[in-house]
Amino acid sequence: MSPIFPSVPPAADDGLDFDAAITRQEQLCDALEALADSLPERIDTYAAMQLAGRIVPTLKRCQRLEERVVFPMILERAHAPVQMIDRLRTEHMEDEDQAIQLTAAIRAYAQYPHREDAGSLGYALRGLFQPLRRHTAFDRDILLPMYRRALLD
Numbered sequence: 672m673s674p675i676f677p678s679v680p681p682a683a684d685d686g687l688d689f690d691a692a693i694t695r696q697e698q699l700c701d702a703l704e705a706l707a708d709s710l711p712e713r714i715d716t717y718a719a720m721q722l723a724g725r726i727v728p729t730l731k732r733c734q735r736l737e738e739r740v741v742f743p744m745i746l747e748r749a750h751a752p753v754q755m756i757d758r759l760r761t762e763h764m765e766d767e768d769q770a771i772q773l774t775a776a777i778r779a780y781a782q783y784p785h786r787e788d789a790g791s792l793g794y795a796l797r798g799l800f801q802p803l804r805r806h807t808a809f810d811r812d813i814l815l816p817m818y819r820r821a822l823l824d
């Protein structure tokens with residue numbers, strides 16, 4: 672006998688959403704590094720403006736998933752140390768502050784690309800993608816496996 676209702680996927684995901692969120696942040700870091708490498712002569716100002724508009728929304732979406740879903744789950748089921756989660760939350764806030772400043776700096780440079788400002792923009796770009804890479808590496812290597820194990824419990 673065929674079921675009356677179509678099968679419904681399980682409510683809990685299998686970690687793919689978190690994996691995808693980490694991947695989006697890694698891609699963001701790569702794009703920021705590529706922009707830094709293009710300074711000062713090879714900058715595509717249109718692409719830079721497009722990228723500037725994606726930085727804060729990308730970070731916020733990924734951080735919200737972690738803070739609302741991943742952190743509570745691994746605190747409860749994997750007994751993750753509270754200090755570790757506090758540190759990750761602090762890093763989120765620091766990255767977001769840096770992202771807001773960087774967005775303004777990219778937009779200003781893309782509108783008026785003066786060669787003498789390229790150094791400070793490069794510095795601001797590294798100020799986000801370097802710590803964000805360390806953060807996402809921790810997310811991928813430590814948090815994601817913890818989260819996947821917690822989903823199975």
Ligand SMILES: [Fe+2]
Nearest residue numbers: 734737806810
């Ligand atoms: Fe994170």
